[in-house]
Every structure is written in structure tokens, then in C-alpha cells.
Amino acid sequence: MSLxxxxxxxxxGRGCALGPLSLELVPGEVLAVVGPNGAGKSTLLSAFxxxxxxxxxxxxxxGQPLLKWPSRERAxxxxxxxxESSLGFGFTVLEVALLGRSPHVSRGEGSADMEVALAALDVMDIRHLASRPYTALSGGERQRAQLARVLAQLWDAPTDGHRYLLLDEPTSSLDLAHQHLVLEEATRFARKGGAxxxxxxxxxLAARYAHRIAVLAGGKLVELGPPSQVLRAELIASTFGLQVQVVQWPDVAGPLVIPSGRASPPA
Structure with a gap:
């Protein structure tokens, strides 16, 4: 069982934006995808x-072709x-989280759906914003509301198979504390059998929270493995065009990447 x-x-158009590429996301892991701008990261997520x-x-x-799954069962x-998640209507934050329960509506669990939505808001530290219009939120608050929606969607494990959570730059609009909150929740999701x-x-952040890191460049998979194997100074220089030092800091999970200056442009 995997994605x-x-x-x-x-x-x-006429160009190959990604691949050929093979990659497997397995239950119990957080897989970080990194690479320079235009490497194909978002394209990979959209394909998945x-x-x-x-x-x-x-x-x-x-084990089954993704596009052959019925839409509800896939959701x-x-x-x-x-x-980016655009939402022009005046939904409240709680109503946004409840949108994630749409695939579950046929089960007739209205009160249970409300409990799950509120729990997802708690996880994302925005329950105090439950009655606020989504359009009045800051960028970081909107991002956490949308993640609460996705968590509410996947809150219940299916009776057969696993749950897969795909996050495209989930920390981009967040302050430091909430960056770690989101990735800590990702690791908890994986510990519960999700991927x-x-x-x-x-x-x-990738080094600290990911079990494996996939490095993309030019639409190709350059490296795949645990952070200690992948995050090497020479690979970062050749892929990102940046000279770094990679050290192991006491009591910190994964290696620590310290920039030291520009390298020659990546090939």
C-alpha cells in the first residue's frame, strides 16, 4: 500500500516539465521534496x-490507478x-474546516463532523478564529485554515487502505512558531499511519522533520534518501548554487545547513 x-x-506544451521519474510515498513517513525554483516540485505534487x-x-x-478511483473514495x-487556495465567499473559518468533511456527509454524522472540524482548528491553533470570515484573515491564518480543512477531510482512517497528505509549501506564509507547528502535525499524522x-x-526544516528527502532539479530526481545522506555540501552547491557547511548540532534532529556564500550556477 502506497502512493x-x-x-x-x-x-x-512541447516540453517535458517532469520526468521520467519514479517515486513512492509510503505510510508512516514524511517525504520532503526540495529543489531550486522551477525544479518541478509543484508539478510532481500535482501529478501525485x-x-x-x-x-x-x-x-x-x-495499488490501483489514481484516476480510476471514484472521486469520493479518493477524497x-x-x-x-x-x-494558493482561493476562496472568495464569506465563509467563516469553521465553515472552511467543515468543507473538508464533504466526502463524509453521506454517513449522516453531522455532529461528529462538527467535532472533527473544531478539533482540526485546535490542531492548527485557530479555534479562536472560528467565527471570523476567511476573507478577513492574514495570509498565514488562511494557510492554517486551509490545512485544518484538509486535516478534517482525512481525520478518519478508511476501513481499507491508507491516508496521504500532500502539502505544497505549507510553511511559506507562516511565522517561525507555526512553521514548526505544521510540520510537527505532519509527523504526528505519519506516526498514526498516514503518509x-x-x-x-x-x-x-526538511532535515528536522522528514524521514526522506527527494531533491529535484530540471524536472529530474537528483537524489533520494534520509537527510543525513542527501544533504551534502557538494550536492547543495551543484543543485542550488550555494556554498554551505553541513554540520550535526547537538540535540537537533538531522544535519544543519549553514550558508556560506554563492557557488557557481547549478548545471
């Missing part, structure tokens, strides 16, 4: 979510937080 990309290629169709290869959800297993793929720009 697996098998030899996929995604094309935009089914938003983008693969010109070559396929994505499998628990019970796969939740996505995109980079998380998170596109991240901060290598130190």
Missing part, C-alpha cells in the same frame, strides 16, 4: 494528486494543500 509514481512524465495527467507512466493509489484517502509529501524550501 506511487511509476516512470511518469508530465509535459507542458491527479490534478495533472501524466503523458507517460502512471500514479497508483494503494477519503488523499488530501491536498496547494500553494505526508511536503514541498519545502527550507532545507533545515
Amino acid at each position: 506511487q509514481a511509476r516512470g511518469i512524465e508530465v509535459w507542458r 494528486s491527479g490534478e495533472l495527467r501524466c503523458a507517460v507512466g502512471e500514479v497508483l493509489l494503494d 477519503l484517502r488523499l488530501g491536498v494543500l496547494p500553494q 505526508v509529501l511536503a514541498v519545502l524550501h527550507d532545507l533545515n
